[in-house]
Amino acid sequence: MLTRRDTLLGGLCALAFPRIEAALAAQLSYALTAREVAPGTYVVIGKREYFTMANGGDIVNVAFIDTKDGAVVIDTGSSKRYGIALRQLVERTTGKNIVRVYNTHHHPDHFLGNQAFDPSTIASTEQVSKNINSEGEMLAENLYRLLGDWMRGTHAVTPGVVVADGEEKFGDHRFELVELKGHTNSDLVILDKNTGILFAGDLAFLDRAATTPHASLSDWQESLDTLSKVPHKLLIPGHGEPDSEGRAVTQTRDYLTWLSKTLEQALNNGLDMTEAMSVPIPERFASIALAREELERSVAHLYPGLEDRLLPYIGQGESQAL
Amino acid sequence: MKAIIATLVATALLLPGAALAESKEDPLESVMWSSMAGILESVNEGKIVFDDAVSVVTPSVAENQMEVPVTVDATKVGPVEKIVVVTDFNPIHHVLTYEPIDAAPYISFRVKVEQATPVRAAVLTEDGTWHVGSALVDAAGGGCTAPALSHGQEDWVSHLTKVRAKIWRYAEDQDVRLRVKIRHPMDTGLADGIPAFFMSRLEVKSPDQKVLARLDIRQPVSEHPTFTLKPHLTRNAEYLQLQGRDTDGNLVDVKVPAPNATSSTALFH
Numbered sequence: 001m002l003t004r005r006d007t008l009l010g011g012l013c014a015l016a017f018p019r020i021e022a023a024l025a026a027q028l029s030y031a032l033t034a035r036e037v038a039p040g041t042y043v044v045i046g047k048r049e050y051f052t053m054a055n056g057g058d059i060v061n062v063a064f065i066d067t068k069d070g071a072v073v074i075d076t077g078s079s080k081r082y083g084i085a086l087r088q089l090v091e092r093t094t095g096k097n098i099v100r101v102y103n104t105h106h107h108p109d110h111f112l113g114n115q116a117f118d119p120s121t122i123a124s125t126e127q128v129s130k131n132i133n134s135e136g137e138m139l140a141e142n143l144y145r146l147l148g149d150w151m152r153g154t155h156a157v158t159p160g161v162v163v164a165d166g167e168e169k170f171g172d173h174r175f176e177l178v179e180l181k182g183h184t185n186s187d188l189v190i191l192d193k194n195t196g197i198l199f200a201g202d203l204a205f206l207d208r209a210a211t212t213p214h215a216s217l218s219d220w221q222e223s224l225d226t227l228s229k230v231p232h233k234l235l236i237p238g239h240g241e242p243d244s245e246g247r248a249v250t251q252t253r254d255y256l257t258w259l260s261k262t263l264e265q266a267l268n269n270g271l272d273m274t275e276a277m278s279v280p281i282p283e284r285f286a287s288i289a290l291a292r293e294e295l296e297r298s299v300a301h302l303y304p305g306l307e308d309r310l311l312p313y314i315g316q317g318e319s320q321a322l
Numbered sequence: 323m324k325a326i327i328a329t330l331v332a333t334a335l336l337l338p339g340a341a342l343a344e345s346k347e348d349p350l351e352s353v354m355w356s357s358m359a360g361i362l363e364s365v366n367e368g369k370i371v372f373d374d375a376v377s378v379v380t381p382s383v384a385e386n387q388m389e390v391p392v393t394v395d396a397t398k399v400g401p402v403e404k405i406v407v408v409t410d411f412n413p414i415h416h417v418l419t420y421e422p423i424d425a426a427p428y429i430s431f432r433v434k435v436e437q438a439t440p441v442r443a444a445v446l447t448e449d450g451t452w453h454v455g456s457a458l459v460d461a462a463g464g465g466c467t468a469p470a471l472s473h474g475q476e477d478w479v480s481h482l483t484k485v486r487a488k489i490w491r492y493a494e495d496q497d498v499r500l501r502v503k504i505r506h507p508m509d510t511g512l513a514d515g516i517p518a519f520f521m522s523r524l525e526v527k528s529p530d531q532k533v534l535a536r537l538d539i540r541q542p543v544s545e546h547p548t549f550t551l552k553p554h555l556t557r558n559a560e561y562l563q564l565q566g567r568d569t570d571g572n573l574v575d576v577k578v579p580a581p582n583a584t585s586s587t588a589l590f591h
Binding site for chain 1: 432
């Protein structure tokens with residue numbers, strides 16, 4: 001009986017799988033489009049969604065700038081496949097080689113496209129480079145689970161160039177690099193001094209809830225204060241629409257202030273994690289995509305640490321090991 | 323695939339010991355259900371019903387598989403003798419047994435999960451019936467076989483069995499809320515080279531030494547076990563006593579001060 005079923009299943013598989021694979025292969029391509037936000041400056045806007053099989057991880061904003069010396073790329077997307085699509089888009093749009101690629105931080109949607117680029121052109125802060133080196137493969141593995149075949153062949157590539165606070169010049173463009181922290185322990189912010197465009201990475205979100213897996217909320221707030229004082233014409237958030245009105249910084253700060261206060265209040269009122277995950281979200285955050293999902297994730301990230309800080313210390317048991 | 327699972331379930335139902343599950347179908351159609359029923363049967367032989375009155379709340383996706391929060395609330399079931407929590411697809415199925423002797427049938431805790439799994443709370447009532455509530459958690463995996471984070475800290479032993487705790491009273495409710503967190507690696511014995519070592523027992527006592535709540539804790543409970551319980555506490559009682567032990571005989575014995583009866587907090591602000 002088992003043999004018969006095996007044979008039957010085998011026959012079905014042979015019939016069905018080639019068609020399924022062909023259909024999937026046809027679907028698995030990123031339709032990346034470049035939006036010109038200033039002469040020679042382009043952004044590729046990701047969906048305001050979490051990683052899904054349907055979006056393939058096309059959920060992040062990346063950018064590129066056409067300079068006289070060649071193209072400068074900021075972040076590389078979620079997969080090798082995304083990186084290749086991005087490189088082709090950059091080369092097609094600018095008609096030039098890529099001379100510099102920045103990774104703003106070590107989250108998988110921002111650096112797992114690195115494979116498509118020459119490692120000697122990829123730059124990050126020393127800390128981001130360390131993070132990618134130690135956590136990169138683990139982050140990639142998790143995305144294989146979430147994105148399946150979109151990730152085929154993807155590996156973490158550590159940036160070959162370390163940059164610190166200062167200026168890099170490519171052709172006619174001067175880029176000011178500033179290392180901040182809070183979203184992760186190292187967040188690179190890039191200001192194009194020629195165009196006044198500020199590439200904020202994931203320190204700024206717009207109409208998409210901020211994520212906190214490696215966050216320090218207090219550091220993040222300080223970094224937002226710093227960002228708000230940097231004169232700029234346009235801000236490109238890591239997720240959400242380009243912003244010329246200061247909304248991204250204001251909204252991210254408002255959300256993080258609410259999040260921090262709400263979690264502390266939940267803890268001080270005796271709520272456990274599942275209960276803190278279900279507290280009401282204010283009406284003013286109604287436009288923010290994934291607010292409930294990210295609140296749940298933030299409780300998972302931040303609540304245990306809050307307990308260690310805010311639950312009163314009562315005493316210690318008698319330890320046989322001491 | 324679904325057909326194969328259905329066949330396996332059907333086959334399993336014919337096995338002795340799985341007859342308990344016959345009365346009602348597992349809403350999650352898990353191939354491991356008959357084994358879970360076996361665990362319940364070993365505690366108490368009796369009817370098993372899947373009962374929506376037993377609320378099991380978990381996030382549908384485990385953001386951190388080492389620490390998945392779970393809240394079980396069986397208040398709607400009526401008087402409860404025991405709550406047994408099991409996870410179908412963990413290498414160690416039995417998570418904990420809670421006896422709310424003089425407490426509301428409510429418990430929040432955190433569990434390690436090795437892969438996507440149903441989390442079950444089986445509630446034993448006086449008539450010997452198990453009322454089972456279930457929730458499904460999706461997870462990346464590796465929660466039970468990864469070493470505890472404690473072992474990355476050189477001084478973890480000096481923090482062993484440190485207790486953080488607090489009691490809240492509510493104006494409209496005679497139950498109090500007790501939250502307790504105990505520093506402990508909760509080693510499962512499944513991580514390479516690290517033997518099983520975990521908090522195994524915790525009792526909540528009133529000042530007159532009455533046991534209000536008793537917990538039998540197993541390896542799948544997360545590192546630094548953290549519980550929220552709702553014991554009954556008289557208005558004039560000044561503290562709750564927590565007594566516990568781990569598998570190496572390390573003892574916990576602390577008194578958690580209770581706020582005075584006039585203070586109260588609103589749960590949701």
